[in-house]
Amino acid sequence: MQRTVKILGRDRELELIQAALRSGTHTLLEGPPGTGKSTLLRSVAAVQKVPFTFVEGNAELTPARLIGHFDPSQILERGYIPEIFIPGPLIDALTSGGLLYLEEINRIPEETLNVMLTVMSEGEITVPRYGRILAEPGFAIVAAMNPFDGVGVARLSSALYDRTCRIVVNYQSGEVETDIVGLHAPNAPKPWRAKAVEMVRRTRNHGDIMVGSSVRGAIDFTRMAMSLADIRGGTVDDWNVGLDAALVSLSGRIRLYESSARSAEQVITEIYTEIFGRKDEDNQNSSAGDASGETLARQ
Incomplete structure (x- = not known):
């Protein structure tokens, strides 16, 4: 018997998100602020007992912050060895087979989005001086955006839309x-x-x-x-x-x-x-x- 989660007025959206995650599909949630996009995903992740990693999208989210980096205080002494690599949220989600939730994805710099496109397509990433990291079963990216906010945002590329299933989340009754x-x-x-x-x-x-x-x-x-x-x-x-x-x-x-x-x-x-x-x-x-x-x- 499969466990379910209930959120007021969101039965359809919950079914769609759960279906997308079970099918291994990356998902884009579109809707205005306050429509429960984060609540939807957190609830589904909790019920399905899937690790959940939250990342706030903004202009400061560089590839290094998303992927991870080597501890600069250790490099001179020990060199680029795996033990001093500090994983970012993307690596955490990949290695745990969890959900990476990117809020306000249309505020993320293009170079960071390009990293996401590679992971969405290949299910893996190669980190210089660290090596190749494969996604564990269950890994998925769920991004969210407010399509009505035109300040400080960028237009998402067709390449990203081509790699995601889009779920529109409108205001409730x-x-x-x-x-x-x-x-x-x-x-x-x-x-x-x-x-x-x-x-x-x-x-x-x-x-x-x-x-x-x-x-x-x-x-x-x-x-x-x-x-x-x-x-x-x-x-x-x-x-x-x-x-x-x-x-x-x-x-x-x-x-x-x-x-x-x-x-x-x-x-x-x-x-x-x-x-x-x-x-x-x-x-x-x-x-x-x-x-x-x-x-x-x-x-």
Whole structure:
């Protein structure tokens, strides 16, 4: 009987990843931040009891950092012998038959990516002065990228796509995201949590926003509101508590179009008002104004 893992709203993606790993295929996960790409792979690796090596992709990830290097303090005294070689994450994954997870692969320098292409094709690597290293059974590379991030990233080559199976990981439904927030903030009222999630989801298709927030924003928004309400001696239903929590949690997570004439705070306030309504004082003043108008009309 094969063991399985469950993650909210990710049954299909889990099946695809497990199938790819069992077939010996290298995989590319594409999706915006906060969609659970790392969680998916870590969970599968844990259930299948496969060694897991995490590497954060950035411009500093050189071939030497990925593969490994000889200890420079030992070279003059002992020479280039295997005992002084310090393996990098790629060698660790190769020799343990584990998973090498490369996050933000489109931020990795081209020369480092070329090393990956060779390993993907041949299942081995030759390290100068060290020798040939073959991949143990189970070794696989899983890379992840955010296709919507255009800052500091490079376009992946067709050669890399040709060596991987591509799995798209999109945002989950509003109901699932509400349940996810509930796992991290179980004491928050579900109706309020649902509104917090709806607010975050609206940041993803707002006319002024180029990049919206992930469900992490909804989690922090809810936690912040709960904490702030406790400090102020109120509840999350307090209009000012919710707005302040939204501004702190979401204003830094969204990225506006350069053509937008508004600030992130203004946009967040607008969305908050659409979801949670206007401040009670404004409604009361409006009602009072209407009543005064009716009185004057009668006179």
